[in-house]
Amino acid sequence: MPDTLPPDSVGLVTPQTAHFDTPLALAGGKTLSDYTLVYETYGTLNAERNNAVLICHALSGHHHAAGFHGMEDRKPGWWDAYIGPGKAIDTERYFVVSLNNLGGCHGSTGPASTNPETQRAWGPAFPVLTVADWVHSQARLADRLGIERFAAVVGGSLGGMQVLQWAMAYPERIANAVVIAATPRLSAQNIAFNEVARQAIRSDPDFHDGWYEEHGTVPKRGLKLARMIGHITYLSEHSMGAKFGRDLRTDQLNFGYDVEFQVESYLRHQGDTFSTSFDANTYLLMTKALDYFDPAALHGGDLAAALAPAQCPFLVVSFTTDWRFAPPRSRELVDALMRADKTVSYASIDSPHGHDAFLLPHPRYEAVFGGFMRRVARDLQLEETT
Amino acid sequence: MRADLKLIHDWVPQGARVLDLGCGDGELLAALARDKQVVGYGLEIDPDGITACIERGVSVIEQDIDDGLSNVDDDAYDLVIMTQALQALQRPDRTLDEMLRVGRECIIAFPNFAYWRHRLYLGFQGRMPVSKSLPHAWYDTPNIHLSTFRDFGQLCRDKGLTIVDQRVGNGDHEPHWSSRLWPNLCGETAIFRVTRASR
Numbered sequence: 001m002p003d004t005l006p007p008d009s010v011g012l013v014t015p016q017t018a019h020f021d022t023p024l025a026l027a028g029g030k031t032l033s034d035y036t037l038v039y040e041t042y043g044t045l046n047a048e049r050n051n052a053v054l055i056c057h058a059l060s061g062h063h064h065a066a067g068f069h070g071m072e073d074r075k076p077g078w079w080d081a082y083i084g085p086g087k088a089i090d091t092e093r094y095f096v097v098s099l100n101n102l103g104g105c106h107g108s109t110g111p112a113s114t115n116p117e118t119q120r121a122w123g124p125a126f127p128v129l130t131v132a133d134w135v136h137s138q139a140r141l142a143d144r145l146g147i148e149r150f151a152a153v154v155g156g157s158l159g160g161m162q163v164l165q166w167a168m169a170y171p172e173r174i175a176n177a178v179v180i181a182a183t184p185r186l187s188a189q190n191i192a193f194n195e196v197a198r199q200a201i202r203s204d205p206d207f208h209d210g211w212y213e214e215h216g217t218v219p220k221r222g223l224k225l226a227r228m229i230g231h232i233t234y235l236s237e238h239s240m241g242a243k244f245g246r247d248l249r250t251d252q253l254n255f256g257y258d259v260e261f262q263v264e265s266y267l268r269h270q271g272d273t274f275s276t277s278f279d280a281n282t283y284l285l286m287t288k289a290l291d292y293f294d295p296a297a298l299h300g301g302d303l304a305a306a307l308a309p310a311q312c313p314f315l316v317v318s319f320t321t322d323w324r325f326a327p328p329r330s331r332e333l334v335d336a337l338m339r340a341d342k343t344v345s346y347a348s349i350d351s352p353h354g355h356d357a358f359l360l361p362h363p364r365y366e367a368v369f370g371g372f373m374r375r376v377a378r379d380l381q382l383e384e385t386t
Numbered sequence: 387m388r389a390d391l392k393l394i395h396d397w398v399p400q401g402a403r404v405l406d407l408g409c410g411d412g413e414l415l416a417a418l419a420r421d422k423q424v425v426g427y428g429l430e431i432d433p434d435g436i437t438a439c440i441e442r443g444v445s446v447i448e449q450d451i452d453d454g455l456s457n458v459d460d461d462a463y464d465l466v467i468m469t470q471a472l473q474a475l476q477r478p479d480r481t482l483d484e485m486l487r488v489g490r491e492c493i494i495a496f497p498n499f500a501y502w503r504h505r506l507y508l509g510f511q512g513r514m515p516v517s518k519s520l521p522h523a524w525y526d527t528p529n530i531h532l533s534t535f536r537d538f539g540q541l542c543r544d545k546g547l548t549i550v551d552q553r554v555g556n557g558d559h560e561p562h563w564s565s566r567l568w569p570n571l572c573g574e575t576a577i578f579r580v581t582r583a584s585r
Contacts (some may be wrong), residue, residue: 313443313445315440331457334447335457335458338427338447338458338462339459339462341425343445344427344445344447345436345439345440345444345445345446345447346446346447346448346449347433347436347440347448348448364433364437367433367437368436368437368440371437371440371441372440372441374441375440375441375442375443379443
């Protein structure tokens with residue numbers, strides 16, 4: 001897209017890879033003998049190595065959070081609105097690390113990678129991962145990069161769950177936590193939506209029980225449906241109405257089942273795009289990780305007890321029209337943090353954009369998020385590094 | 387610091403657990419954390435106040451006091467503070483009950499409507515008082531439950547609460563001797579320190 005790069009962009013970035021050959025014991029009982037993580041960094045790690053910020057991505061996210069891979073890119077990374085010079089996560093002060101989680105399909109080891117034991121693609125045999133496994137692997141990446149303690153670990157949605165896990169599992173390695181549009185556990189309704197998405201994929205004849213690669217097929221129809229369902233939950237009724245209303249593609253009804261309403265066209269387009277760029281087994285795996293996350297369950301349902309090990313200040317942000325992870329879910333987390341005597345601030349941002357709001361520019365969201373990050377920089381006495 | 391906040395600052399014990407209802411920009415909580423190692427949270431609904439708190443490192447929760455404190459456990463705090471918010475609440479009496487449920491003691495500061503300047507304004511101009519402590523016009527004021535120093539004392543007595551201390555303040559100045567003699571007439575701000583009825 002850009003002829004010139006915007007001044008508040010991190011600019012052109014190149015993904016890097018880190019290979020790990022220390023086996024990773026997984027929560028599900030299996031072990032991953034070796035694996036690769038793909039990641040990007042923005043900004044400069046300072047001499048004290050205390051200005052690193054880790055970005056945790058959501059369900060269909062990846063490592064490319066900010067900047068451009070090339071001048072021909074149409075769009076910047078998925079969180080470019082909040083990562084860059086002078087932005088909420090100011091890359092003139094912070095060194096930002098953003099990775100593709102294990103099990104992903106954007107370069108990190110996942111179901112499409114080769115299983116060293118069989119020399120064929122892992123496919124459905126790739127172990128089901130949990131949020132705890134991801135955080136474990138992220139901590140190893142931090143070791144590799146020489147980061148003892150992150151100035152902040154930041155994430156939205158499923159990414160927010162990883163932030164919580166960081167605070168509980170590695171309290172000494174995280175100085176601040178930013179949990180955006182997240183939930184301490186999925187509701188029955190959330191799990192139900194995930195299950196419909198999984199069934200859409202698994203019932204696609206091209207899925208072949210996950211061995212589609214060997215059959216030379218791609219379960220596109222299933223992935224498309226899964227994405228269409230997911231996408232509905234990311235938007236609010238209001239934002240969908242404002243965007244499409246009951247607008248028709250042509251000026252009259254044609255009494256058939258082809259695309260008639262604009263919203264149908266939009267959803268099909270979203271689904272089609274996704275089905276050619278995302279791996280079905282990864283999608284299944286990521287939704288399972290979402291479903292499984294429930295730190296309170298390990299403490300008899302007491303979330304405050306689960307959060308007891310955390311030491312860092314938290315910022316929790318929700319969005320008024322988010323019905324996927326609605327504000328009361330964030331409140332549940334905030335109440336537990338208060339009960340556990342943790343330092344926490346909470347803002348409920350008035351946005352019409354539903355769950356997707358966490359990705360979009362918004363003056364108040366920017367003020368709250370940026371204000372928190374400025375306080376972090378001040379406390380850590382971070383100077384500008386560039 | 388505002389005079390009422392200064393007085394409250396002096397009243398708060400070292401290391402107390404504090405909940406500040408309507409904490410504004412977090413000035414009081416920041417000072418209490420710095421000077422008295424107080425741990426606590428502020429509740430606020432004003433976006434600018436919330437951002438200011440977050441920037442200065444005060445724990446602030448976006449929560450409307452009028453929605454109640456049902457998310458807070460009984461006896462969770464040593465002290466619940468509320469300054470300049472009582473008069474803007476839907477049901478100040480119920481909020482007072484809630485404050486004394488979640489905290490053993492509470493400190494409440496509010497504009498005293500019986501302040502002589504307000505009386506003069508109403509008496510001579512025949513119009514709703516507008517002053518430094520009540521800066522809004524009648525039609526756009528958030529202050530829907532104005533009361534006097536004496537009114538609040540009566541509410542406490544009706545509820546059987548114990549008034550540990552009651553003072554008035556005058557803007558940013560040291561209280562004048564007259565306000566000690568005639569607090570309901572000469573005090574601009576009323577400040578009460580209240581504990582639960584003995585059970």
